Amino acid sequence: xxxxxxxxxxxxxxxxxxxxxxxxxxxxxxxxxxxxxxxxxxxxxxxxxxxxxxxxxxxxxxxxxxxxxxxxxxxxxxxxxxxxxxxxxxxxxxxxxxxxxxxxxxxxxxxxxxxxxxxxxxxxxxxxxxxxxxxxxxxxxxxxxxxxxxxxxxxxxxxxxxxxxxxxxxxxxxxxxxxxxxxxxxxxxx
Numbered sequence: 001x002x003x004x005x006x007x008x009x010x011x012x013x014x015x016x017x018x019x020x021x022x023x024x025x026x027x028x029x030x031x032x033x034x035x036x037x038x039x040x041x042x043x044x045x046x047x048x049x050x051x052x053x054x055x056x057x058x059x060x061x062x063x064x065x066x067x068x069x070x071x072x073x074x075x076x077x078x079x080x081x082x083x084x085x086x087x088x089x090x091x092x093x094x095x096x097x098x099x100x101x102x103x104x105x106x107x108x109x110x111x112x113x114x115x116x117x118x119x120x121x122x123x124x125x126x127x128x129x130x131x132x133x134x135x136x137x138x139x140x141x142x143x144x145x146x147x148x149x150x151x152x153x154x155x156x157x158x159x160x161x162x163x164x165x166x167x168x169x170x171x172x173x174x175x176x177x178x179x180x181x182x183x184x185x186x187x188x189x190x
Contacts, residue, residue: 007052032136057188098121
Protein backbone atom coordinates (compact mmCIF):
# COMPACT_ATOMS: atom_id res chain seq x y z
CA UNK A 1 0.00 0.00 0.00
CA UNK A 2 1.34 3.47 -0.87
CA UNK A 3 1.82 6.23 1.68
CA UNK A 4 -1.08 8.13 0.10
CA UNK A 5 -3.38 5.08 0.38
CA UNK A 6 -2.36 4.55 4.02
CA UNK A 7 -3.04 8.24 4.67
CA UNK A 8 -6.52 8.14 3.11
CA UNK A 9 -7.39 5.05 5.16
CA UNK A 10 -6.30 6.77 8.39
CA UNK A 11 -8.38 9.88 7.67
CA UNK A 12 -11.47 7.67 7.42
CA UNK A 13 -11.08 6.86 11.13
CA UNK A 14 -12.18 10.39 12.03
CA UNK A 15 -15.95 10.06 12.29
CA UNK A 16 -17.25 12.22 15.17
CA UNK A 17 -15.83 15.45 13.72
CA UNK A 18 -15.76 14.19 10.14
CA UNK A 19 -17.05 17.33 8.36
CA UNK A 20 -14.77 19.72 10.27
CA UNK A 21 -11.78 17.41 9.80
CA UNK A 22 -12.46 17.05 6.07
CA UNK A 23 -12.59 20.85 5.76
CA UNK A 24 -9.31 21.24 7.65
CA UNK A 25 -7.58 18.55 5.62
CA UNK A 26 -8.82 20.07 2.37
CA UNK A 27 -7.12 23.32 3.40
CA UNK A 28 -3.97 21.47 4.53
CA UNK A 29 -3.72 19.39 1.34
CA UNK A 30 -4.63 22.10 -1.17
CA UNK A 31 -3.18 25.29 0.29
CA UNK A 32 -0.02 24.12 2.06
CA UNK A 33 2.97 21.90 1.28
CA UNK A 34 1.69 19.06 3.53
CA UNK A 35 1.67 16.40 0.82
CA UNK A 36 5.09 17.32 -0.59
CA UNK A 37 7.13 18.87 2.26
CA UNK A 38 10.12 17.02 3.73
CA UNK A 39 9.97 15.91 7.37
CA UNK A 40 13.25 17.71 8.17
CA UNK A 41 16.06 19.68 6.55
CA UNK A 42 18.61 16.88 6.76
CA UNK A 43 17.61 14.21 9.25
CA UNK A 44 14.63 11.84 9.03
CA UNK A 45 12.80 11.73 5.70
CA UNK A 46 14.41 14.88 4.31
CA UNK A 47 12.90 14.33 0.90
CA UNK A 48 9.80 15.34 -1.00
CA UNK A 49 6.75 13.80 0.67
CA UNK A 50 8.73 13.02 3.84
CA UNK A 51 6.33 14.93 6.12
CA UNK A 52 3.32 12.96 4.92
CA UNK A 53 5.20 9.66 5.25
CA UNK A 54 6.36 10.59 8.76
CA UNK A 55 2.85 11.66 9.82
CA UNK A 56 1.40 8.37 8.55
CA UNK A 57 4.13 6.39 10.33
CA UNK A 58 3.46 8.22 13.58
CA UNK A 59 -0.28 7.65 13.22
CA UNK A 60 0.06 3.92 12.57
CA UNK A 61 2.51 3.49 15.44
CA UNK A 62 0.32 5.55 17.76
CA UNK A 63 -2.71 3.42 16.98
CA UNK A 64 -0.67 0.27 17.75
CA UNK A 65 0.42 1.75 21.07
CA UNK A 66 -3.12 2.82 21.88
CA UNK A 67 -4.45 -0.69 21.20
CA UNK A 68 -1.81 -2.26 23.45
CA UNK A 69 -1.62 0.28 26.27
CA UNK A 70 -4.60 2.64 26.34
CA UNK A 71 -7.64 1.48 24.35
CA UNK A 72 -9.76 3.92 26.35
CA UNK A 73 -8.10 6.85 24.54
CA UNK A 74 -10.06 8.06 21.54
CA UNK A 75 -8.84 6.55 18.27
CA UNK A 76 -10.01 9.72 16.57
CA UNK A 77 -7.82 11.89 18.82
CA UNK A 78 -4.85 9.67 18.02
CA UNK A 79 -5.40 10.08 14.28
CA UNK A 80 -5.91 13.83 14.52
CA UNK A 81 -2.86 14.52 16.68
CA UNK A 82 -0.58 12.12 14.80
CA UNK A 83 -1.45 13.46 11.36
CA UNK A 84 -1.21 17.08 12.51
CA UNK A 85 1.60 17.02 15.11
CA UNK A 86 4.17 18.42 12.65
CA UNK A 87 1.80 20.53 10.54
CA UNK A 88 3.88 23.60 11.34
CA UNK A 89 6.61 22.18 9.09
CA UNK A 90 4.56 23.20 6.05
CA UNK A 91 5.25 26.89 6.71
CA UNK A 92 2.39 29.07 5.55
CA UNK A 93 0.17 28.89 2.46
CA UNK A 94 2.37 29.88 -0.45
CA UNK A 95 5.47 30.12 1.77
CA UNK A 96 7.04 26.74 2.54
CA UNK A 97 9.06 26.13 5.72
CA UNK A 98 11.74 24.07 3.97
CA UNK A 99 13.39 25.23 0.75
CA UNK A 100 15.56 22.94 -1.39
CA UNK A 101 19.29 23.71 -1.31
CA UNK A 102 21.27 23.84 -4.53
CA UNK A 103 24.55 21.95 -4.92
CA UNK A 104 27.74 23.97 -4.86
CA UNK A 105 29.73 24.32 -8.09
CA UNK A 106 32.10 21.57 -6.89
CA UNK A 107 29.20 19.26 -6.00
CA UNK A 108 27.71 19.86 -9.46
CA UNK A 109 31.08 19.22 -11.10
CA UNK A 110 31.31 15.76 -9.50
CA UNK A 111 27.62 14.93 -9.88
CA UNK A 112 26.65 15.29 -6.21
CA UNK A 113 23.61 16.89 -4.71
CA UNK A 114 23.77 19.39 -1.84
CA UNK A 115 25.12 17.98 1.44
CA UNK A 116 22.07 19.33 3.28
CA UNK A 117 18.94 18.86 1.13
CA UNK A 118 16.88 21.74 2.57
CA UNK A 119 17.19 24.96 4.54
CA UNK A 120 14.63 26.76 6.65
CA UNK A 121 12.79 29.66 5.04
CA UNK A 122 14.11 32.72 6.88
CA UNK A 123 11.32 34.89 5.42
CA UNK A 124 8.75 33.27 7.69
CA UNK A 125 8.01 34.87 11.03
CA UNK A 126 9.53 32.55 13.62
CA UNK A 127 7.05 30.24 15.32
CA UNK A 128 7.95 26.83 16.73
CA UNK A 129 6.63 23.93 14.66
CA UNK A 130 3.85 23.06 17.16
CA UNK A 131 2.74 26.69 17.56
CA UNK A 132 2.68 27.24 13.78
CA UNK A 133 0.65 24.04 13.48
CA UNK A 134 -1.87 25.26 16.06
CA UNK A 135 -2.04 28.61 14.25
CA UNK A 136 -2.99 26.80 11.04
CA UNK A 137 -5.49 24.52 12.80
CA UNK A 138 -7.15 26.83 15.34
CA UNK A 139 -9.53 28.81 13.15
CA UNK A 140 -10.55 25.73 11.14
CA UNK A 141 -10.91 22.85 13.59
CA UNK A 142 -11.90 22.37 17.25
CA UNK A 143 -9.11 20.56 19.11
CA UNK A 144 -9.69 19.23 22.62
CA UNK A 145 -7.40 20.35 25.45
CA UNK A 146 -5.66 16.96 25.37
CA UNK A 147 -5.13 17.13 21.60
CA UNK A 148 -3.71 20.63 21.98
CA UNK A 149 -1.33 19.52 24.73
CA UNK A 150 -0.21 16.52 22.68
CA UNK A 151 0.57 18.64 19.62
CA UNK A 152 2.32 21.43 21.55
CA UNK A 153 4.52 19.19 23.69
CA UNK A 154 5.05 16.16 21.42
CA UNK A 155 8.82 16.78 21.18
CA UNK A 156 9.14 16.09 24.89
CA UNK A 157 12.62 16.25 26.33
CA UNK A 158 14.10 17.45 23.03
CA UNK A 159 12.81 21.00 23.48
CA UNK A 160 13.64 23.27 26.42
CA UNK A 161 10.26 25.02 26.18
CA UNK A 162 8.57 21.76 27.17
CA UNK A 163 9.84 21.63 30.75
CA UNK A 164 6.66 23.32 32.00
CA UNK A 165 4.53 20.27 31.14
CA UNK A 166 6.74 17.82 33.05
CA UNK A 167 4.61 15.59 35.30
CA UNK A 168 1.43 17.12 33.86
CA UNK A 169 1.33 15.12 30.61
CA UNK A 170 -1.96 13.58 29.57
CA UNK A 171 -1.87 9.98 28.26
CA UNK A 172 -2.54 11.14 24.68
CA UNK A 173 0.69 13.18 24.81
CA UNK A 174 2.68 10.14 25.94
CA UNK A 175 1.30 8.03 23.09
CA UNK A 176 2.09 10.72 20.51
CA UNK A 177 5.53 11.41 21.93
CA UNK A 178 6.53 7.76 21.90
CA UNK A 179 5.00 7.07 18.47
CA UNK A 180 6.90 10.08 17.08
CA UNK A 181 10.20 8.91 18.57
CA UNK A 182 9.64 5.32 17.47
CA UNK A 183 8.84 6.48 13.96
CA UNK A 184 11.93 8.71 13.72
CA UNK A 185 14.46 6.42 15.32
CA UNK A 186 13.18 2.94 14.40
CA UNK A 187 10.59 2.86 11.59
CA UNK A 188 12.27 5.47 9.41
CA UNK A 189 15.79 4.09 9.85
CA UNK A 190 14.89 0.72 8.34
